[in-house]
Amino acid sequence: MGGEPWVGEGHARSAFGMSAAPETTGPQSEGPQHLPGRVRAVIEGIQPQVDAGRFAIKRTVGDRVTVEADVFTDGHDKVAADLLYRCAEDDEWQREPMQTLDNDRWRARFSLPRLGVHEYTIEAWVDPFETWRQDLVKRFEAGQDLSVPFLVGLALIDAAAGRAAGADAQALQDYARELQQTRDDPVSAYHRAREDELAVLVRRYPDPETVGRAHPPLSCRVDPTRARFSSWYELFPRSASHDPGRHGTLRDVIDRLPYIASMQFDVLYLPPIHPIGRSFRKGRNNQVGAQPDDVGSPWAIGAEEGGHKAIHPELGTLEDFRELVRRAAEHGLDVALDVAFQVSPDHPYVQAHPEWFLKRPDGSIQYAENPPKKYQDIYPFDFESPAWPALWVELKSVFTFWIEQGVTIFRVDNPHTKAFGFWEWCIRELKAEHPELIFLAEAFTRPKVMHRLAKLGFTQSYTYFTWRNTRQELIEYFTELSQEAGREYFRPNVWPNTPDILHEYLQFGGRPAFVVRFVLAATLAASYGIYGPAFELYEGRAAKPGSEEYLDSEKYQRRRWNLDDPASLRDLIARVNRLRREHPALQHNASLAFHPTQNEELIAYTKHAGRQGDILLMVVNLDVHHAQSGWVTLPLEAFGLSEAPYQVEDLLSGAHYLWHGPTNYVRLDPQGQAVHILRLRGRVHREQDFDTYS
Numbered sequence: 001m002g003g004e005p006w007v008g009e010g011h012a013r014s015a016f017g018m019s020a021a022p023e024t025t026g027p028q029s030e031g032p033q034h035l036p037g038r039v040r041a042v043i044e045g046i047q048p049q050v051d052a053g054r055f056a057i058k059r060t061v062g063d064r065v066t067v068e069a070d071v072f073t074d075g076h077d078k079v080a081a082d083l084l085y086r087c088a089e090d091d092e093w094q095r096e097p098m099q100t101l102d103n104d105r106w107r108a109r110f111s112l113p114r115l116g117v118h119e120y121t122i123e124a125w126v127d128p129f130e131t132w133r134q135d136l137v138k139r140f141e142a143g144q145d146l147s148v149p150f151l152v153g154l155a156l157i158d159a160a161a162g163r164a165a166g167a168d169a170q171a172l173q174d175y176a177r178e179l180q181q182t183r184d185d186p187v188s189a190y191h192r193a194r195e196d197e198l199a200v201l202v203r204r205y206p207d208p209e210t211v212g213r214a215h216p217p218l219s220c221r222v223d224p225t226r227a228r229f230s231s232w233y234e235l236f237p238r239s240a241s242h243d244p245g246r247h248g249t250l251r252d253v254i255d256r257l258p259y260i261a262s263m264q265f266d267v268l269y270l271p272p273i274h275p276i277g278r279s280f281r282k283g284r285n286n287q288v289g290a291q292p293d294d295v296g297s298p299w300a301i302g303a304e305e306g307g308h309k310a311i312h313p314e315l316g317t318l319e320d321f322r323e324l325v326r327r328a329a330e331h332g333l334d335v336a337l338d339v340a341f342q343v344s345p346d347h348p349y350v351q352a353h354p355e356w357f358l359k360r361p362d363g364s365i366q367y368a369e370n371p372p373k374k375y376q377d378i379y380p381f382d383f384e385s386p387a388w389p390a391l392w393v394e395l396k397s398v399f400t401f402w403i404e405q406g407v408t409i410f411r412v413d414n415p416h417t418k419a420f421g422f423w424e425w426c427i428r429e430l431k432a433e434h435p436e437l438i439f440l441a442e443a444f445t446r447p448k449v450m451h452r453l454a455k456l457g458f459t460q461s462y463t464y465f466t467w468r469n470t471r472q473e474l475i476e477y478f479t480e481l482s483q484e485a486g487r488e489y490f491r492p493n494v495w496p497n498t499p500d501i502l503h504e505y506l507q508f509g510g511r512p513a514f515v516v517r518f519v520l521a522a523t524l525a526a527s528y529g530i531y532g533p534a535f536e537l538y539e540g541r542a543a544k545p546g547s548e549e550y551l552d553s554e555k556y557q558r559r560r561w562n563l564d565d566p567a568s569l570r571d572l573i574a575r576v577n578r579l580r581r582e583h584p585a586l587q588h589n590a591s592l593a594f595h596p597t598q599n600e601e602l603i604a605y606t607k608h609a610g611r612q613g614d615i616l617l618m619v620v621n622l623d624v625h626h627a628q629s630g631w632v633t634l635p636l637e638a639f640g641l642s643e644a645p646y647q648v649e650d651l652l653s654g655a656h657y658l659w660h661g662p663t664n665y666v667r668l669d670p671q672g673q674a675v676h677i678l679r680l681r682g683r684v685h686r687e688q689d690f691d692t693y694s
Contacts, residue, residue, distance in 0.1 A: 232529030264577030277344020302347025340413035427457030512670035599630030
């Protein structure tokens, strides 16, 4: 909770009050004159920070950062504290006086108007003038003689005037002169000395030898709003053709843009669009040994036509891709590109740089394995190769190439299987030049590894949402994501399905299961995505019992989708995405709160947008086979609602209800309406810092 105490800037933390003095038996040790002996204020427990400042916290443009710390001193003197903040590119610090809470806790906020790295720290000092003012009040109320105390106060004002300049110096001198003139009128002098304006002026110019600063400063990475709030749609371009017998192209994807935009998505994510290797190519349904017409896996990157900086010839040209980026922007869509740092045996890197790959004892290159699975069509890079510096530079240049084509969002495949050090260096270097970049980490792995990647710079992260299906699982997991320490740097992007993952909940739940999981994803988290058209057409066929692989997976073949299917979830998706855009409550995670339902198959939770915003209540039936009912209990006082009847509007169906008191009855049927998104006509009384993290 903030680590060790801090002392004056530039001094080692262990040099002052941090450790016991060593015993000496010889000559006297060096005196304390080299220590900041007049710095008496202690600064501890600064929040927010990540790993004692090792990593940056994360925010988006326009957010505020609320900073708290413990600030105190020995004895009974008053202390003062300032929050200092700046963009890392700036030389000058801006200041915000901190306010006391209780138990020596202090708080202040600052805003983030631009992209990039920002810094913040705290200065604190013993405030002799405020101490004097408090003492003066006690003496005045006790009817004591104030002549000597006034002399003390005048000396403090004179000292501050000597450190001030310009108008402030003149104002302090005027105060000193007026107090000197009114010494014979103690009541007038007392009230003059108690003016807040005087206290503000004196506070502005403390004795610099008494001021301690938390050092080094902490950092905050400010990303674009899309990093906090986004809805992603994934599709395979090779399946976008209007002609079922023809390989889809990027031009076909351009024709698909109005369809995607009609569902109100804002990120179009494409799996790898590069040439696909032919050696050891996988066949349909991941069969070993492809047939002549099998298209292979897009993640087996590289062939004689090129590698990571080339486009599959059947998809089109680089100009086609740039046109896709331009046309997508006209529809309010950003194009996100998959970056997978692995190669097929046919990739140009294999011949040009064999030193970048791990060799087996027989001299052949080691292909990827996840026993018992073998991926002979993929070679991983060797990040421990003696040639790692050149490898790092080349991989970074892959990002640079696509940035030059207009891409600012990247979904990174399996980053947890690459060196942590590479990601920290690469993302830092890229974002120093392009702070608008967004990196989504596709790392379904151990929690600490996922969190480390987020700390190293990944803007968003895939989650375990797919495997959290019961009420208790969802409550525990999303409470962790939205309320615990990881919220400072780990931005969840939740997906109910991906080309790799078809959970059994979707396999056996039919259309209601897709409705439930979609609404949960889109309302529990500010960022979510779906793999379509498989999702809106509720594709639930598994390759085999017990498998999460799709039957006839698009990873290995082209698919034909009937986008005009009247049973499609397209309209529901569009409706919910429109609500997400219209209601700021759904654009943040911090205000998420769960509420009792008295039925384990019903989950109820609210989000709000602060004092002036809506309060949205979501109630979802998790049982996709049976109708469920129960009583939902809300904290009316916190929402500014009374026991009297209040109006509730269902934003999905348009229905209106009149509720009474904190507990009300709900019934949801998966064959009709399985979910409520309800707007409560109230106002949050207690201020929530929903805008202080993402």
